[in-house]
Amino acid sequence: NAGVMQNPRHLVRRRGQEARLRCSPVKGHSHVYWYRQLPEEGLKFMVYLQKENIIDESGMPKERFSAEFPKEGPSILRIQQVVRGDSAAYFCASSLSSLNEKLFFGSGTQLSVL
Amino acid sequence: AQSVTQLDSQVPVFEEAPVELRCNYSSSVSVYLFWYVQYPNQGLQLLLKYLSGSTLVKSINGFEAEFNKSQTSFHLRKPSVHISDTAEYFCAVSVSSGSARQLTFGSGTQLTVLP
Numbered sequence: 001n002a003g004v005m006q007n008p009r010h011l012v013r014r015r016g017q018e019a020r021l022r023c024s025p026v027k028g029h030s031h032v033y034w035y036r037q038l039p040e041e042g043l044k045f046m047v048y049l050q051k052e053n054i055i056d057e058s059g060m061p062k063e064r065f066s067a068e069f070p071k072e073g074p075s076i077l078r079i080q081q082v083v084r085g086d087s088a089a090y091f092c093a094s095s096l097s098s099l100n101e102k103l104f105f106g107s108g109t110q111l112s113v114l
Numbered sequence: 115a116q117s118v119t120q121l122d123s124q125v126p127v128f129e130e131a132p133v134e135l136r137c138n139y140s141s142s143v144s145v146y147l148f149w150y151v152q153y154p155n156q157g158l159q160l161l162l163k164y165l166s167g168s169t170l171v172k173s174i175n176g177f178e179a180e181f182n183k184s185q186t187s188f189h190l191r192k193p194s195v196h197i198s199d200t201a202e203y204f205c206a207v208s209v210s211s212g213s214a215r216q217l218t219f220g221s222g223t224q225l226t227v228l229p
Contacts, residue, residue: 004157035219042118042204042219091158103217105150105157 004094005074006106013082014114021077021109025094032075033103034067037089049075082113116141116207120220128228129197135190135223137179137205147188148206148217149179158204164188175199200227 005024013019025032030051035043045059049069060067064082069075079086092106119138127133139145146165150158162173169181179190188205205220 006157037219040123040221042120042206042221043217044219045217093158103158103160105152105159107152107155107157 004092004104004106006090006092006109008109009107010110010112012112012114015083016081019079019082019086019111019113021079021090021092021111022074023077023092023094023106024074025092026096026104029094029096029104031095031097032069033093033095034075034077035091035093037091037108039088043091046077079111082111084113087111087113116143116145116209116218118205118207118218118220120205120223122223123221124224124226126226126228127195130194132193133191133195133199133225135203135205135225137188137190137220139186139188139205139207141186141207141209143209145207145209147179147181148208149173149177149188149190150204150206150219152202152204152222154201161190161203195225195227197227197229199225201225 007022032049034046036046037043047060047067048056052071064080066078089108089110091108093103095102117140121136148163149161151161152158162171164171164181172178177192179188202222202224204222206217208216210216
């Protein structure tokens with residue numbers, strides 16, 4: 001399967017713990033986007049990264065959330081000290097360029113905070 | 115800022131029946147419009163898009179959508195659905211065809227095709 005791989009598929013955390021969500025883009029893709037889907041809402045843009053650089057994090061909460069896309073390995077979305085409001089589906093997408101119609105999405109990570 | 119409304123969260127329909135999934139948007143500037151589909155346990159895939167030109171756009175698997183500027187709508191239709199069309203469908207808008215950062219998604223419509 002050469003698509004975008006996200007893991008874990010489901011992640012359960014207690015309040016105050018850390019959540020690490022991983023995204024392996026399509027081979028050869030150097031653009032990664034993270035989106036969050038809160039219950040009953042649409043996907044919302046969080047952050048856009050290229051290899052080793054954060055290009056746009058305008059959709060990311062200012063505290064507790066961070067993202068990276070290292071030279072080697074998957075992109076990581078890290079949420080520190082999770083709260084119940086962080087419960088959501090987190091989707092990763094990758095592209096060869098930054099054009100909308102060439103986005104490939106992963107199947108998402110469902111984060112549940114108890 | 116733009117927004118997208120998908121009024122129907124669940125649409126059950128019998129096999130071979132027609133279906134329409136509704137999408138309305140609001141924006142103060144011209145937009146580009148997209149429909150994405152998410153099959154069970156898979157990522158979102160682009161189904162069809164309107165960037166410019168003909169307001170009626172079609173996908174390879176029989177879906178079509180029409181951009182209606184006066185009604186600010188981009189409804190998705192198929193004249194005869196199959197079991198394999200069961201999936202979640204997301205409408206999205208962007209003010210730029212060149213930036214995925216500006217994609218705004220609706221909350222999705224779960225289409226369930228019944229035998």
